[in-house]
Amino acid sequence: MNNTSKSLAIINAKAPYSSTAGKDALDIALIFGSFEQTVSLFFQGEGVWQLIRKQDGSIISVKDYLKTFAAFEFYDIKNVYVCQSSLKERNLSESFHIDNIKVLNQQDFATELTSHHLILRF
């Protein structure tokens, strides 16, 4: 990373279908990725629901933006982090619909997050 570029962290903190927050976060991430900016995604609290397998928004007539997560690699988005305690609170396993997700404990999650210059939360 050169001195002129700043790294962006995006915190996803909402469940996928009750609001447009998750889709908005995805759009921002892909735009930054398109312009070869460093972007990392963080999933915390209700946001972890965005990562579980076998979701299908079409059943409730919601466009399924979650499938686009599979394109992260194409957009050079390599850093996807999940809060371990948020998973545990919801009785969720570390099994996700995309690969290469890093599950972090509270301390490591905070350290990674605050290593970025800019942080947006959706």
Next chain:
Amino acid sequence: MKTLHIVRQSAFNTNDLAQCMQVLGNDDVIAFIDDGCYNLQHSLINNIDRDKNIKLTAIEQHASARAININKDVCTKITMNDLVSLTFENDRVITWQ
């Protein structure tokens, strides 16, 4: 490297403050604004790690409008101008909303 955490929601209504507290670092600053001022009445703020030297602030107008008393031993009263200054004094800002 310090972070300013702007908390805009009440912990009686959302988990925002709890999630904020999970990522607090040494010498971070929390600014309670809007409904975030209700957090001054919530027991959660007693759980903030004192060892990390976290500074609590709240917009005086926002708290007064909600009849929330700011205990100066716990929290510093600030103005909107102070909030703008805080965004410059800290290395990054996270808005919890």
